[in-house]
Amino acid sequence: MQIENRTFDEIRVGDTSELKRLITVDDLLVFANVSGNHNPLHIFDADGDGDGENEAIAPGLFVGALISAVLGNVLPGAGTRYHAQSFQFHARAHAGDELLSRVTVTARNDDTRIVTLATEVTRLSDDALILSGVAEVEAPRIKLHYDSRDLPGLIVQRHRHFERLLKQAEPLPPLVTAVVCPEEPKSLGGALLAARHTLITPILVGAPDRIMAAADSIGADLSGVEILPEANHDAAARSAVALIRQGKAQALMKGHLHTDLLLRATLDRDAGLRAGRRLTHVFVMDVPGLAHPLLVSDAAINIAPDLKTKVDIVQNAIDLARSIGIEDPKVGVLSAVETVNPDMPSSIDAALLSKMAERGQITGGLVDGPLAMDNAVDLAAARTKGINSPVAGRAEVLVVPDIDAGNMLAKQLTYISHAEAAGLVLGARVPIILNSRADNDMSRLASCAVAALHHARAGGA
Structure with missing residues (x-):
């Protein structure tokens, strides 16, 4: 974006400039991180007031910052210094709204080079007034040109593709999944989290005492969750594969055991899942x-x-x-x-x-x-x-x-x-969900979502 300012000598009462801006979810995430304002009212996937709906309201000062964009980029432009700004808020803007920010010169002081401007932000879809106010700025004396493309870019660490996969998979019937040896907190917690998201219905295969100890450590209630007792990992892997062959499960999920043991049972020529x-x-x-x-x-x-x-x-x-x-x-x-x-x-x-x-x-x-x-x-x-x-x-x-x-x-x-x-x-005959011990909750959830989508595409749902 090429920016050319307007010096104090060039500015006249009545001059006006405006900019349009589509508010995105990522804009609000960036603002939350930069400002330190983590109010969940402004976060796209959070219910900030307990009413059961996610609000994604644009923070007031984010909307106000759109005024500073006009002042800093266009009128007066590069070299402008803020002296004062008042805001009055009339309505709320949300992620997805396209806003128009406008400033109009109402006065200028030749002694101080202070320019006074009426400021307002409106929503383009219905012309609703979101914000109004008055700005006082010191206008630049020297003509400047600037290419804002030289600014470093930002990448938001939001995992939008996994969010989409979760939305696609959650309406599907839960995938009955044999979870092999979920005997430590992360592997058990990941399976239970996927169950809460209706991605899977877990059958826990392993040592009941170790599974219960893992549940206690994360405060999980295993009421209603089927547990198939197996004392050692090799037997647990073979029992889980048998559940698939018997039609009692539609997927395997690795818990706290070596991958080799799980794959060995899967590849057994007589009792495995070769396809x-x-x-x-x-x-x-x-x-x-x-x-x-x-x-x-x-x-x-x-x-x-x-x-x-x-x-x-x-x-x-x-x-x-x-x-x-x-x-x-x-x-x-x-x-x-x-x-x-x-x-x-x-x-x-x-x-x-x-x-x-x-x-x-x-x-x-x-x-x-x-x-x-x-x-x-x-x-x-x-x-x-x-x-x-x-x-x-x-x-x-x-x-x-x-x-x-x-x-x-x-x-x-x-x-x-x-x-x-x-x-x-x-x-294999069914998808095998294979997570690392270091994987976080999103990785485990996404693995289950991918398995559910693949199973559904294959005609299993």
Whole structure:
């Protein structure tokens, strides 16, 4: 935005300027953090007055700040200094309202260079007066030009994609889920939280004394929750798998046991849950600032997948992306380079996967590779490299060369880019919810939501 000020000598009584602003939920979150005013009346997902509805009212001084935007940007503009401001509030503005902020010069003092302006904010949809008042400012003497695009940008750490997935999943019938060894507070608490959100109906499989101790530590009431007693982890995993085979449960959820034990029971040739594809893990990641969820696979199960395994990795990830609402997923198969290098096996595999998708051996999405990380997710980087592809710069699914790359990518996104990660294992008869011990409540909830949506897409609901 180019800003040009109006000096005191240029200003006349009757001059007026205005700016429009659509109030967003993120605006109110930024204001809460910057001002320190955390009144829940202003937070989009909070009931601030106990009436059962979320208000998302714009704080009065946020609306007032829209007046300062006109004064600082337009009239008088750059170099303006506030002396006084009065406000009278006539109505409330909410997230989603588009407001018009207007200032009008009513007086000017040649001795002090003080300009007096009438100020008002109205709502465009109904012309309602939100705020009125009077400003006194010292107008600038020197003509200035400024490009506000030089200002650093802000990214709000709000996980809007997971919020959307929760809203999509909560109306579905709860997914009956065998929770294996929820014997410590986080794994038990995550399952119970998902139950409160009507995402799952948990069957707790494990040692009752340890489950009850975990419940006591978080103050949870297990009345009405089914517990299937099993003394050790191996037996608990096998009993949970048996519940699936018997049609008594529709999903598995990892609790406080080693992943290997759960997968061993799942992969048992006679009593397991094999379904024809390799088991593969998919992270569904909500990265702040990214316009869509980002899927990363495989970062948890297949250590050094061969081409045949990568076909299943890609197909499972495409199927999951479609389940969460990405109808035509764009899959970037990663390597260190974007051209085929015979000395770099990952680049050869990527090219083969791309050609297999082109020939219909992988279906449901667009697959391109090899792509380096930058030109997979950044359109400008793809254009700089001269890559003309519907996937390059727009990838919604990233397929990594091996578990090292996938694990590092997922954890970098989580711990440096502040992403939330939901984890699911696909390729078995039912979705397997696989959370890390370090995962927070949102990650656990989102994993259950993704499992419920995938189950519903597969025709299980």
